[in-house]
Amino acid sequence: MTHYRLALVGFGNVGQALARLLLRKQEQLQNQFDLTFSVTGISTGRHGAAIDPQGLPLAQAVEAASAGKSLEGFSRQPAPAGGVDFIRACPADVLFENTPVNHRTGQPAIDHLKAGLEAGMHAVTANKGPVVHGYGLLQETAKRHGKKFRFESAVMDGAPIFSLFREALPAADLIGFRGILNSCTNMILTHMEQGDTFDQAVAYAQSIGIAETDPSADVDGWDAAIKVAALATVLMGIPTTPQQVDRHGIREITPAMLGQAKTAGKRWKLVCTARREGAGLASQVAPEMVSPDSPLYSINGTSSYAQFEMDVLPGLGIVESNPSPETTAYGLLADFLNVVRP
Numbered sequence: 001m002t003h004y005r006l007a008l009v010g011f012g013n014v015g016q017a018l019a020r021l022l023l024r025k026q027e028q029l030q031n032q033f034d035l036t037f038s039v040t041g042i043s044t045g046r047h048g049a050a051i052d053p054q055g056l057p058l059a060q061a062v063e064a065a066s067a068g069k070s071l072e073g074f075s076r077q078p079a080p081a082g083g084v085d086f087i088r089a090c091p092a093d094v095l096f097e098n099t100p101v102n103h104r105t106g107q108p109a110i111d112h113l114k115a116g117l118e119a120g121m122h123a124v125t126a127n128k129g130p131v132v133h134g135y136g137l138l139q140e141t142a143k144r145h146g147k148k149f150r151f152e153s154a155v156m157d158g159a160p161i162f163s164l165f166r167e168a169l170p171a172a173d174l175i176g177f178r179g180i181l182n183s184c185t186n187m188i189l190t191h192m193e194q195g196d197t198f199d200q201a202v203a204y205a206q207s208i209g210i211a212e213t214d215p216s217a218d219v220d221g222w223d224a225a226i227k228v229a230a231l232a233t234v235l236m237g238i239p240t241t242p243q244q245v246d247r248h249g250i251r252e253i254t255p256a257m258l259g260q261a262k263t264a265g266k267r268w269k270l271v272c273t274a275r276r277e278g279a280g281l282a283s284q285v286a287p288e289m290v291s292p293d294s295p296l297y298s299i300n301g302t303s304s305y306a307q308f309e310m311d312v313l314p315g316l317g318i319v320e321s322n323p324s325p326e327t328t329a330y331g332l333l334a335d336f337l338n339v340v341r342p
Contacts, residue, residue, distance in 0.1 A: 001030070004037045004340060005055075007090045007121065009083055009112050010098035011044040011065050013209065014126055014153075017329035018096060019062045025333065033337060041090035042071055043083060045099070050075035053091050083108055087115045094336055097125040103222045103242050106133030113149065117141045124335040126153035126328050132229045132241055148339040153331030155181065155227045156304050157323040160331075163338065164318075165235050172310045174235050176275030179306035180299050181227040183323065184210045184218035185250050185270045187302045193258050193267070198251070210302060220249035221270065224285040228272045231306075236274070238281045248286040266291050269299070272306075 006022075008015050022029075022037065029035055038055030047064070050056055050071040061071055072079070080086045087095060095116030099109055106129030113123040113130055118141065125131075130138060131151045142149040152162050165172070180186050184205055191201035202219065205211035217223050225242035232240040253268055261268050266289040274283040290296045295317055299305045307317040320327070 005040045005092045007041040007092035013325040017325035021329045043086040048072040049079035051079040052076040083112045084115045095121040102129045106130045110134035122339045128154045150335035153328045157327040158331035159320040175309045182224040183302035221247040221285040246284040
């Protein structure tokens, strides 16, 4: 039986969902994977930080954070507030980094993950920023320290995209992909088709936690663009930033446009595309009318879809139906199991 010490940096919806999933799967992990775990540190942006080398009371920590209470009372030693200092002070074998995404630079998540790798931890994240802006650096750092950097939940939550190409599709060259990668805008458009105004649909997305108070990252296409960049960077080997993606959001889509599309038997979707062009890449995020013969047509609500074209497989599609923070948490758990098993 192998014991792993876990450090959690970022303890919002996803971090708390991961904690609950770890607790629920604890017996299965022991019986099926011959491992046990303890969470030795949690660092949050709003509820302080706590470190206990013997293991924090995880269920109580989740309860406290969800109630808006501080975690500092659980700490058995000084717990630095800063992410990098906290990571260096926390004895752990695996780091889960789930701070908010920075679309423009990937910081401070890049520094957090690098610090964890340098401290001898495997590094796992759901954060798209470091995958796009720090992929080469973090892969090199992981290799140098004999550790692994994984990020399955960065695109389409728990759907196994990166691991599929890493393990199940050897020697397959990705030519391009097309899909719906932002669940928030897909739900907004679905609600507008049902009669909501743009503002009403955004307000609903905010009310259920799908959209932030400032929804611009979603409705202006930044979230979709950084996911395109992540797939291109990792799967196609073409380093890409969201700033390089031809980006158009959904603010200009009106109820009248949706009505006209319905009359024509079509639907508006925010479509993500990327395709090799010589040694470069043509990539775009833009609203597009799709017809019923397109697999994108039937993607509703918060569901996502990606179709990949390879030199050996002309079309391979993956659908993820109505994800939640629990779905993202599963991607993190899967990464953890994949990096620690022989």
